[in-house]
Structures are given as structure tokens and as C-alpha cells.
Amino acid sequence: MTQQLDIAHKPADSRDVPRIAGMLTQLYREEAPGMINGDTEPNELLVHRALREQAPAAIEGMVVVEDAGTPVAIGAIATRQHPRVNLWYDTIAADARDLLGPRDGTRFLNGMRRLMGALITPLAAGEAQLHSIVVDREARQLGAGAHVVAVLEEKARLAGKDSATLQVLNGNPAQHFYAKLGYEVTHVDAPTDNGPYPSITMTKPLYN
Numbered sequence: 753m754t755q756q757l758d759i760a761h762k763p764a765d766s767r768d769v770p771r772i773a774g775m776l777t778q779l780y781r782e783e784a785p786g787m788i789n790g791d792t793e794p795n796e797l798l799v800h801r802a803l804r805e806q807a808p809a810a811i812e813g814m815v816v817v818e819d820a821g822t823p824v825a826i827g828a829i830a831t832r833q834h835p836r837v838n839l840w841y842d843t844i845a846a847d848a849r850d851l852l853g854p855r856d857g858t859r860f861l862n863g864m865r866r867l868m869g870a871l872i873t874p875l876a877a878g879e880a881q882l883h884s885i886v887v888d889r890e891a892r893q894l895g896a897g898a899h900v901v902a903v904l905e906e907k908a909r910l911a912g913k914d915s916a917t918l919q920v921l922n923g924n925p926a927q928h929f930y931a932k933l934g935y936e937v938t939h940v941d942a943p944t945d946n947g948p949y950p951s952i953t954m955t956k957p958l959y960n
Contacts, residue, residue, distance in 0.1 A: 769811070
């Protein structure tokens with residue numbers, strides 16, 4: 753990856769699913785403790801299958817940021833009118849245990865349940881939720897993350913929303929990145945043993 757990215761963006765489509773699956777698997781390994789275990793390849797294949805089976809709903813509202821034609825970041829937007837869809841568990845339950853084995857498959861499914869429980873929340877009429885934001889490790893600190901957030905914020909404005917919200921799992925250092933982009937902490941979840949992962953809600957007004 754070059755140090756100066758040749759950044760462009762586009763709506764996600766079915767051709768992007770393999771790369772999206774890889775970046776989401778990276779996100780889950782980094783942010784959801786205990787969810788991804790063992791080799792990356794079977795976990796990535798599981799996510800790929802789920803995305804493929806749920807398309808186009810699974811990638812609705814998603815943006816792909818590219819560096820010279822290579823996807824390096826993704827992000828998506830949800831609103832009350834177009835909510836984030838949670839079909840993962842029913843879609844992948846059998847595949848998870850088949851691809852990962854009984855123990856790791858159960859851990860993946862439990863992690864997905866906890867993750868979706870933390871990140872899928874009711875939205876106000878004027879609110880947009882930014883989610884599934886991932887920057888490839890090799891493209892970090894080169895502007896791709898700020899670019900995808902700016903694109904999603906503009907989509908929210910065009911949809912008539914006056915604020916953007918996002919959730920970061922408690923302890924994720926991405927909280928500091930979003931703070932630099934103008935997001936402020938508005939809620940912190942209390943820790944739980946087996947419920948949704950504790951998360952931090954951050955909000956930014958889209959009009960001053």
C-alpha cells in the first residue's frame with residue numbers, strides 16, 4: 753500500500769462481497785472478544801456466505817472506499833426508514849458449526865448475537881446510524897477512515913438527517929478517532945456477562 757492513497761468511493765455491490773467479508777472478519781476479530789477463533793479463512797468464508805445469502809439487504813447503504821481500484825475501507829448507514837438488518841443468526845447457524853466446528857461455531861454465533869444486540873438500536877426520526885466502518889490494516893492513518901465517515905455523513909444529510917450516531921465497543925481505541933471527527937460520547941453501556949457487548953454511543957450534529 754502506498755503512503756499516498758488514490759481515494760475514490762462507490763456504493764457496494766455484489767462484486768465487493770469477498771472483500772467486504774474479509775474486512776468484516778477483521779473487524780470482528782479486533783472488536784468482539786472471543787468471537788473469531790482459529791484460522792481466519794473459515795471465519796471469512798462464513799461471513800462471505802452470510803453476505804451472499806442476504807444480498808442485497810446485507811450491503812444496503814454500504815459504501816466502499818478504494819485506493820486505485822482496490823477496496824481499502826467500508827462503512828454503512830442506517831435510518832429509521834432503512835434500518836440495519838439482523839438476519840445473521842438464522843442464516844449462518846448451521847454453516848458456523850460446519851465450517852468452524854461445534855466449539856468455535858458456537859462461540860462465533862454467541863459473539864454475533866452479543867454484537868448485534870449491542871449495535872442494532874432504535875433510531876430517532878432525524879438520526880442516522882453509521883456502522884460497519886472498517887479500514888484495512890495497511891490503509892490506516894492514510895485518510896481512508898476519515899473519507900468513509902465523511903461520505904456517510906453526506907448521505908445522512910441528503911436523507912434529511914440532522915445528526916449522526918455510531919457505536920464503538922467499550923475499550924476500542926477507534927473512539928479517539930471519532931472524537932477527532934467531532935463525535936461526542938452520549939451514552940456508555942454497563943458491563944454484562946453474556947448480554948450485548950458493552951458499547952459507547954457517540955453522536956455528532958450534522959448542521960451547526
